[in-house]
Amino acid sequence: MTTFRRFRNTDPPALADVWNEAHTARGAYPLRTPALLERWVLGKPYFDHDGLIVAEDDGRVQGYALAGFAPTPELDALSFADGVVCSVAVRPGDRRKGVGRGLVEQCEAYLVRKGARTLRAGPVWPQCPFGFGLYGGTNCPGFLASDPDADPFFRSQGYAPAGQTFVFQKKLDQPLTAADARFGLLRRRYETQILRAAAVPSWWHECVWGTLDPVEFRLVDKLANNLPAARAVVWELEGYGWRWGFPSAGILDIQVRDDLRRQGLAKLLISQILRFLQDQFFGICEVQAPADRPELVALCRAAGLDQVDVGTTYTKPVPEGMQVPLSRPTGWTPVSLGL
Numbered sequence: 001m002t003t004f005r006r007f008r009n010t011d012p013p014a015l016a017d018v019w020n021e022a023h024t025a026r027g028a029y030p031l032r033t034p035a036l037l038e039r040w041v042l043g044k045p046y047f048d049h050d051g052l053i054v055a056e057d058d059g060r061v062q063g064y065a066l067a068g069f070a071p072t073p074e075l076d077a078l079s080f081a082d083g084v085v086c087s088v089a090v091r092p093g094d095r096r097k098g099v100g101r102g103l104v105e106q107c108e109a110y111l112v113r114k115g116a117r118t119l120r121a122g123p124v125w126p127q128c129p130f131g132f133g134l135y136g137g138t139n140c141p142g143f144l145a146s147d148p149d150a151d152p153f154f155r156s157q158g159y160a161p162a163g164q165t166f167v168f169q170k171k172l173d174q175p176l177t178a179a180d181a182r183f184g185l186l187r188r189r190y191e192t193q194i195l196r197a198a199a200v201p202s203w204w205h206e207c208v209w210g211t212l213d214p215v216e217f218r219l220v221d222k223l224a225n226n227l228p229a230a231r232a233v234v235w236e237l238e239g240y241g242w243r244w245g246f247p248s249a250g251i252l253d254i255q256v257r258d259d260l261r262r263q264g265l266a267k268l269l270i271s272q273i274l275r276f277l278q279d280q281f282f283g284i285c286e287v288q289a290p291a292d293r294p295e296l297v298a299l300c301r302a303a304g305l306d307q308v309d310v311g312t313t314y315t316k317p318v319p320e321g322m323q324v325p326l327s328r329p330t331g332w333t334p335v336s337l338g339l
């Protein structure tokens with residue numbers, strides 16, 4: 001009979017086994033060592049044993065689910081009102097027996113007990129306490145269509161789609177041909193610089209990106225004292241290369257100065273990054289674009305990237321019987337973890 005319990009310090013090897021059996025699609029990579037769970041999950045300052053639920057049958061781990069909280073709008077502390085189910089995995093031989101459902105119910109009970117007023121499933125930036133680095137690729141796109149069980153499963157648990165993120169990739173083992181008539185003039189004025197990414201912008205970036213060591217690509221205006229005109233952060237998608245068969249990199253956070261938009265600068269920056277990555281023998285570059293950012297989606301297409309997947313994030317109202325009145329003491333204290 002399946003029983004559910006909180007995480008124990010001895011669980012990581014069994015959790016890595018479940019992960020490797022359950023996550024066989026393109027959006028996740030095999031965990032060759034449980035230390036990767038330490039890096040991307042257990043080592044987070046807000047990791048809570050109660051939020052990682054383990055399902056077992058007579059001592060054998062069947063699956064697990066991981067829940068956490070989104071940040072405040074200022075990205076400087078957790079918002080206990082916003083609960084997120086970040087991951088659910090059940091060994092293939094234990095599926096369709098209600099184990100996944102039980103795990104999600106346990107996550108929901110945990111989140112509501114701690115104060116959640118909204119429930120989300122499928123981490124997307126910034127509602128992504130866990131997931132980045134292990135699942136989803138360059139960023140947190142929600143649950144991917146390439147994991148075909150996820151959508152019917154979460155819908156059956158009462159979750160409804162609340163946003164999509166398109167996943168674009170460029171294969172770099174072939175010649176790059178992103179020609180644009182504007183590039184000649186732009187290249188004369190803007191120079192590409194590659195720097196170690198500056199200090200992370202917020203406590204939340206620090207938590208989510210963790211030990212990442214990204215580089216920043218900049219286009220600077222040679223006619224204006226090298227004033228930055230556009231920037232993007234690039235990181236090596238370490239584990240994903242094993243799954244995809246090529247060393248891979250991802251572009252995060254592309255920004256062009258407001259007054260310089262619609263001139264081809266972002267497209268030029270992406271083409272420079274692709275060329276650089278190709279020279280460094282990377283085989284794949286990935287960019288993710290939320291569906292409600294049409295300018296970013298159009299940019300990815302214009303830069304010659306192909307859509308390879310789509311992620312969905314889901315939300316669900318807190319079920320009536322579970323709601324905890326705000327005024328009632330609930331046994332928890334919201335703790336600000338801000339710097």
Ligand SMILES: CC(C)(COP(=O)(O)OP(=O)(O)OC[C@H]1O[C@@H](n2cnc3c(N)ncnc32)[C@H](O)[C@@H]1OP(=O)(O)O)[C@@H](O)C(=O)NCCC(=O)NCCS
Nearest residue numbers: 088089090095096097098099100101147149150152153156
């Ligand atoms: C998604 C997953 C966790 C579901 O686990 P599970 O234990 O098989 O789920 P349950 O048995 O509790 O299913 C509950 C309901 O979900 C729905 N459901 C689950 N899997 C489904 C599938 N493959 N197709 C259609 N509906 C499905 C059904 O309505 C099911 O109820 P039913 O069996 O009475 O018809 C499991 O398939 C899995 O580990 N997949 C790989 C990892 C993954 O994609 N995780 C999500 C992204 S992190």
